Amino acid sequence: MVIVMTPDATDEEVWAIVDQVESVGGSAFVSRGVSRTIIGLIGDVDLFETLNLSGRPGVARVTRISAKYKLVSREHRPEGRSTVVVGGVSIGPDTTTLVAGPCAVETPEQTLEAALMAKKAGATLLRGGAFKPRTSPYAFQGLGELGLRILADVRAETGLPVVTEVVAPHDVDMVAEYADMLQIGTRNMQNFGLLQAAGRAGKPVLLKRGMNSTIEEWLMAAEYIAQRGCLDIVLCERGIRTFETSTRNTLDVSAVPVVQRLSHLPVMIDPSHSGGRRDLVLPLSRAAIAVGADGVLVDVHPHPEEALCDGPQALVTEDLQELSQALDALGTLMGRRSMIEPWRHLRAS
Amino acid sequence: MVIVMTPDATDEEVWAIVDQVESVGGSAFVSRGVSRTIIGLIGDVDLFETLNLSGRPGVARVTRISAKYKLVSREHRPEGRSTVVVGGVSIGPDTTTLVAGPCAVETPEQTLEAALMAKKAGATLLRGGAFKPRTSPYAFQGLGELGLRILADVRAETGLPVVTEVVAPHDVDMVAEYADMLQIGTRNMQNFGLLQAAGRAGKPVLLKRGMNSTIEEWLMAAEYIAQRGCLDIVLCERGIRTFETSTRNTLDVSAVPVVQRLSHLPVMIDPSHSGGRRDLVLPLSRAAIAVGADGVLVDVHPHPEEALCDGPQALVTEDLQELSQALDALGTLMGRRSMIEPWRHLRAS
Amino acid sequence: MVIVMTPDATDEEVWAIVDQVESVGGSAFVSRGVSRTIIGLIGDVDLFETLNLSGRPGVARVTRISAKYKLVSREHRPEGRSTVVVGGVSIGPDTTTLVAGPCAVETPEQTLEAALMAKKAGATLLRGGAFKPRTSPYAFQGLGELGLRILADVRAETGLPVVTEVVAPHDVDMVAEYADMLQIGTRNMQNFGLLQAAGRAGKPVLLKRGMNSTIEEWLMAAEYIAQRGCLDIVLCERGIRTFETSTRNTLDVSAVPVVQRLSHLPVMIDPSHSGGRRDLVLPLSRAAIAVGADGVLVDVHPHPEEALCDGPQALVTEDLQELSQALDALGTLMGRRSMIEPWRHLRAS
Amino acid sequence: MVIVMTPDATDEEVWAIVDQVESVGGSAFVSRGVSRTIIGLIGDVDLFETLNLSGRPGVARVTRISAKYKLVSREHRPEGRSTVVVGGVSIGPDTTTLVAGPCAVETPEQTLEAALMAKKAGATLLRGGAFKPRTSPYAFQGLGELGLRILADVRAETGLPVVTEVVAPHDVDMVAEYADMLQIGTRNMQNFGLLQAAGRAGKPVLLKRGMNSTIEEWLMAAEYIAQRGCLDIVLCERGIRTFETSTRNTLDVSAVPVVQRLSHLPVMIDPSHSGGRRDLVLPLSRAAIAVGADGVLVDVHPHPEEALCDGPQALVTEDLQELSQALDALGTLMGRRSMIEPWRHLRAS
Known part of the structure; x- marks a missing residue:
């Protein structure tokens, strides 16, 4: 059961609902979106119906649903697709967003250089990993908090908000202090404790699809985050595991529509x-x-041949120019705002 | 070992090479392309080298290769990507080709109606199945030769060359009499006898990827066709089998680049x-x-709800207009000739 | 709709049913098993019901069914699991059958040597390929009819009935002349023309599972064979294609139960x-x-390092002894007849 | 680089090695097995070689290796396959171990009843989940610490040591207080923080294979645990994700050999x-x-139709008798100790 509050519902009204639900043995999870608050209820639906919740102050709508995911479903946002705002940058149906940066943060110099490359190519968000989940315990595991500080310094220098991965629930608060957006990686898509911690952190979340996960499982993982109070979730398809070996994974573009x-x-x-x-x-x-x-997320590296992680896939400066032009041309053809126009406008004035 | 003949090599020069190769116990397969003839040799490469083939009349180049596929490989066409011409219609790097038609030929009326829909939307080739490989022996298996005659009649009426599937080696000659291009379906990609028969039929071949086949196996299947004399092969990616169930198969777009x-x-x-x-x-x-x-192949049906095969995926008239505009806009953005301009030009004159 | 005839139904009675069905526009496929004949009907079931078929002479039972496969389904053999007899050798619930031989027939000597190895180890059927479907057109494709003659000679010498693959519909009759059982390989599991030709050939068929096929598709492929008159079908699981690369394919043992x-x-x-x-x-x-x-099918080779096909997986003499003992011990534990006892008995008398 | 210490090496000798490695900028991970201690080094191997570690007191062997996993590899235990002892119960090459219990701990009664069923059938370890990672946030998530207390009570009553899942790093110490063996589930096989925490907990670990993980990734995950000091790891194959839908996953038995x-x-x-x-x-x-x-792990439930989790796969009493007899007969055939004899012996005395 899901309760949508009115846009002007007060905190008191929200908590009054929660109290009532808990008083009959249910659980209530409050999700605050940009424009409204949603409360997801878990427990005995028939009992909840006896509470006459739809008549309560601040309640706009009560829905009894059976879909496997609720808060992230299309039906529960009748006004259409969401836009998520990360450090002032929009990701949604009107924009083509380029997120770029080094796979792993290695040094301040490499990170800054990569960020400048990214920015020059039209990227509006900086990605970079300080915590790297690696298949081998003998591979480079990331710089940890030192890497986060480097990212924050580079943000200060370039103005690019930072998207960075978190791999353990107990790191979430620390990462959230530095990051503008938390990334959950493919291997952690069903790390439910991490999803819940990320959902409580008060920052937008980028949720990569598990390389072995169905679309339904992916949306259910997003629901774990939403249920803990965060609806500012961006999904990211990154390839699934198949028998084909000429690519690392098989990009499932059909997943987008x-x-x-x-x-x-x-x-x-x-x-x-x-x-x-x-x-x-x-x-x-x-x-x-x-x-x-709604955009792409790419690895860039000033010197890919020296990269500590995933060098063979990192773009270099020339690639980025071409990428940027292609994204802009295709995005405008798809009816999205130009990535370039606003900048031109700024330069002109 | 592969021998590329000069553009003006005569038949006698070609057969002289074949005779020599066979005289030392080897096999030679002659592939005639639009502009030149290639001979693929099988057998003891060292022995072949004693024949001094590169000095023979009509020989442009002799290459000793180790790639698993030869005739279809990029290295063996240094002038770049091929264009295959089907009944006067080009498929290749300069064009965006729309092939459309009903999944199965059911009646003359349904086929003509679908062909007119396709043509109106900018399709330049008509697809339609007279022989349908079906998982169940109790499902509609196609009209056979009657279906081929319907396709030929519809071609006469609309001017659209016909692409149609062949499922058994002994049907190849009959199908080739009616069709402008032979299609090998996903379930037959490793039906090697069928590949060889199609390669000898003197018609261009559309080779769909096996839903469980790697890219390497697909190119090897194309090599079977090429080895029997046909280089006018168009590959078609149609989705591979994965764990994801929200789509019938997973379209592997990475396969194209x-x-x-x-x-x-x-x-x-x-x-x-x-x-x-x-x-x-x-x-x-x-x-x-x-x-x-280089193009797309889509199902259309005037009345999808009555289709005997794959109705749920067939496009209707309105979809086709939108598809056609999108293909044209994207194709021109990619540097290809417009699908629409030539027709406009014709209408204007 | 399926019609099961009485054990003593005459040919005339069978054809009378067929005629009636065809007279109302239906198709009837006659499948003759060891103990009884089954007729599968395709067409308008409601129309068939007006024919009062169950009252006809020779008819034991008429069943209106909706399962996707009929003739091969469990329901249509209420007396339990089938036993298929190949050249006097049983494959079924009471026995543990070892089929062994070289992957490819290369020479008379190699084939005989492999057959003697197999026989000594308790194999009662000889396998060996004369037609080899190979991914690469440049790989050894088998000896063709010469290979079949070698197999027939080795059968004469060893007494082992022969199981061999057929890869094209037009080869079926020739292969059936030499073979005791026709094998349909994994790449041809959905080569429907081949399945139908094999079903008409009058020999038992070994149907390997497609490496990418679901169990349902596999049974549907068996139904194609059964529908053409052959119920003496043995299914063979041989691994499916997955992401795991440490084995060539992943053996799906669950498929058996x-x-x-x-x-x-x-x-x-x-x-x-x-x-x-x-x-x-x-x-x-x-x-x-x-x-x-009900048994296993293994590759053996006297000199695997020289094998033209799949040498790395072929067993040698010492392996075979151990395999044979293990099969016998496990088979008897499972309640099957000993593989060894009958031979001992023969030796004793 | 891996250093194997002598069986009688002292703690001081071990830490002296660690200090030396760290003094040149490397990292050293100490793994204490039943009979000996192994130190895995990460960093510049050439630098380590200058330390002359093989001459140090307490060092038995120094190996410079390139395998992706070291501590869990076959080469690093030349004496053969390991036996892991859990609460006095052996899992290894000499035994056939049956681990049984309810998928989820629901109530004290249900857990005790299931444990008694399991014990009667020859199970020597009790499994049961108190923390359940569930795809849906709306599904039953387990009783948490209350479930652990129930398991401990049932252990006290039945004498069966407890295997139970842990899903988050911060729960590891609490779970380890109650459990005899920590289970890492399939969705957490690459939750590296959890692997490391489990490796430090001082309890044996059961590591399930990720449903999408290769065997190499699985061994690498085990290496993460081993590297933190725990070599008492038991691997558990539980099916991989494939296209086949008639089973939930495809059991990859080949993974065992x-x-x-x-x-x-x-x-x-x-x-x-x-x-x-x-x-x-x-x-x-x-x-x-x-x-x-080396054994199997099965779900049992006294009343599967009421189970909160995975009821359709739970065994009931009659199934268990048959399972137990089959395991014992097959295990002894494979040269393992009988599961039943020791108990008979105990009853007889």
């Missing part, structure tokens, strides 16, 4: 990790925008 | 069969062109 | 092709018998 | 979760023992 029918959340694509090859990043990015994605 | 690095053959995409859902055909078609495919 | 719930047909396992590694053949063979399979 | 070639760790099979169907548990359990697994 499928998700958009089921959920109001924005969806991006990561063409770098799905293909694992630099030469595929540009064509897959074009496919991403053409299929309807 | 991967194949284009490895082979000179044109590559198309079939968004209808991969998704199995009408609402996905348009976004997946856009992704197809944006990723670099 | 799943199939046995759905179908009356015997099921074997091929541990050689699924694993692709000699060291896995013994443990996977044990798993096969323990999970309930 | 493949792992046993690569690693010294014991390997078990969970036939309940892989098949997801009660009727498959017995045949898959037989296949498990026959392929060489």
Whole structure:
């Protein structure tokens, strides 16, 4: 059961609902969106119906639902697809967002250099990993909090808000102090404790699809985050595991329109990790925008041959120019705002 | 070992090479392309080297190779990607080709109606199945030769060349009499006898990827066709089998740029069969062109609710208009000739 | 709709049914089993019901069914699981059958040597390929009819009935002249023309599972064979394609009990092709018998290092002794007849 | 680089090595096994070689290796496969271990009843989940610490040591207080923080294979645990995700012999979760023992129709008798100690 509050509902009204639900043995999870608050109830629906919740102050709508996911479903945002705002930058149906940066933060110099490359190419958000989940315990695991400080310094210098991965529930608060958006990686898509912690952190979340997860499981993972109070979730398709070996994973572009029918959340694509090859990043990015994605997330590195992580897929300066032009042309063809125009405008004035 | 003949090599010069190779116990397969003839040799390469083939009349180049596929590989067409011409219609790097028609030929009326829909939307080739490989022996298996005659009649009426599937080696000659292009379906991609028969039939071949086949196996299947004398092969990605169940198969768009690095053959995409859902055909078609495919192959049906085969994925008239505009806009953005301009030009004159 | 005839139904009675069905526009397929004849009807079931078929002479039972497969389903053999007899050798619920031989027939000597190895180890059927479907057109494709003649000679010498693959419909009659059982390989499981030709050939058929096929598709492929008159079908699981790369394919042992719930047909396992590694053949063979399979099919080669096809998975003499003992011990534990006892008995008398 | 200490090496000798390695900028992880201590080094191998570690007191052997996993590899336990002891119960090459219990701990009564069923059937370890990672946030998530207390009570009553899942790093110490063995579930196989926490907890660990993980990734996950000091790891294959839908997952029995070639760790099979169907548990359990697994892990429930989690796959009393007899017969055939004899012996005395 889901309760949508009116836009001007007060905190007291929200907590009054929660108290009532808990008084009959139910649980209530409060999700605060930009424009309104939603309360998801867990427990005996028939009992809840005896509470006459729809007549309570601050309540706009009460819905009894059976869908497996509720808060992230399309039905529960009748006004259409969501826009998530990260440090002032929009991700949603009107924009083509380029998030770029190094796979791993290695040094202040490398991170700054990569961020400047990214910015010059039209990226409006900086990505970079300080905590790296690696298959091998003998591989580079990231710089940890030192990496987060580097990212914050580079943000100060470039103005680019930071998207960075968190891999353990007890790190969430620390990462949230530095980051503008928390990333949940593919291997943690069903790390439910981490999802819940991220949902409580008060920052937007980028949720990558598990490389072995169905679309339904992915939306259910988003629901875990939403249930803990965060509706500012951006989904990111990054390839699934199949028998094909010429690419690292198989990018499932169909997931974008499928998700958009089921959920109001924005969806991006990561063409770098799905293909694992630099030469595929540009064509897959074009496919991403053409299929309807709200943006792409790419690895860049000033010196890919020296990268400590995933060098073979990182773009270099020349690639980025071409990528940027392609994204802008395709995005405007799809009816989105130009990535370039506002900048031109600024330069002109 | 592969021998590329000069453009003006005579038949006698070609057969002289074949005789020599066979005289030392080897086999030679002659492949005649639009502009030149290639001979693929099988047997003891060291022995072949003693024949001094590169000095023979009509020989342009002799290459000793170790790639698993030769005739279809990129290296063996240094002048770049191929264009295949089907009944006067080009499929290749300069064009965006729309092939459309009913999944199965059911009646003359339904086929003509579908062909007119397709033509109006800018399709330049008509697809339609007279032989349908079906999972169940109790499902509609196609009209057979009667279906081929219907296709020929509809071609006469509309001017659209015909692409149609062949499912058994002994049907190849009959189908080739009616068809402008032979289609090998996903379930027959490793039906090697059928590949060889199709390669000898003197018609261009559309080779769909096996739903469980790697890209390497797909190119090897194309090599079977090429080895029997046909280089006019168009590859078609139509989705692979994965764990995801929200789409019938998972469209592997990455396959397009991967194949284009490895082979000179044109590559198309079939968004209808991969998704199995009408609402996905348009976004997946856009992704197809944006990723670099040379065209798309879609199911259309005047009355999908009555279709004997795959009705849920067939486009109707309104969809087709939108598809056609999207393909044209994206194709021109990708540097291809407009699908619409030539017709306008014709109408104007 | 399926009609089961009485055990003593005459040919005239069978054809009278067929005529009646055809007279109302239906199709009837006659399947002759060891003990009774079944007729499968395709067409308008309601119309068939007006024919009062159950009252006709020779008819034991008429069933209106909706299952996707009929003739091969468990329901249509209420007396239990089938036993298929190949050249006097039983494959079914009472026996543990070892089919062994070289992957490819190369020379008379190699084939005889392999057959003697197989026989000594308790194999009662000889396998060996004369037609080899190979991914690459440049790989050894088998000896063709010469290979079949070698197999026939080796059968004459050893007394082992022959199981051999057929890859094209037009070869079926020739192969059936030499073979005791026709094998349909994994790449041809949905080569429907081949299935139908094999079903008409009058010989038992070994149907391997497609490496990408679901169990339902597999049973549907068996139905194609059954519908053309052959119920003497043995299914063979040989591994499916997954993301795991340490084995060639992933042996799906669960398929055995799943199939046995759905179908009356015997099921074997091929541990050689699924694993692709000699060291896995013994443990996977044990798993096969323990999970309930009716036997195993293994590659043997007197000199695997010289094999033209799949050498790395072929067993040698010492392996075979151990395999044979393991199969016998496990088979008897599962309540099957000993593989060894009858031979001992023969030797004693 | 890996350093194997002598059996009588002192703690001081171990820490002296660690200090030396850290003094040159490396990291050293100490793993204490039953009979000896191993130190895994990370960092510049060439630098380490200058330390002359092999000459240090307490050092038995120094190996410079390139395998991706070290501590869990077969090469690093030349004396053969390991036996892991859990609360006095052995899991290893000499025994057939049956671990049974309810999927989820629901009530004290249900848990005790299930434990008594399990014990009667020859199970020597009790499994049961107090923390349940569930795809849906609206599904039953387990009783948490209350469930752990129930398990401890049931252990006191039945004498069966307890295996239970832990899903978050911060719960590890609490779970380790109650449990005899920590289970890492399939969705957490690459939750690296959890692996590391479990490795430090001082309890044996049961590591389930990720449903999408390769065998190499699985061993690498085990290496994460080993690197933090725990070599008492038991691997558990529980099915991988494939295209087949008639079973929940596809049990990869080949993984058992493949792992046993690569690693010294014991390997078990969970036939309940892989098949997801009660009727498959017995045949898959037989296949498990026959392929060489060291035991099986099954769900039992006194009243499966009321189970809060995975009821359809839970065994009931009659199934368990048959399972127990089959495991014992197959295990002894494989050369393992009988599961039943010791108990008979105890009853007799």
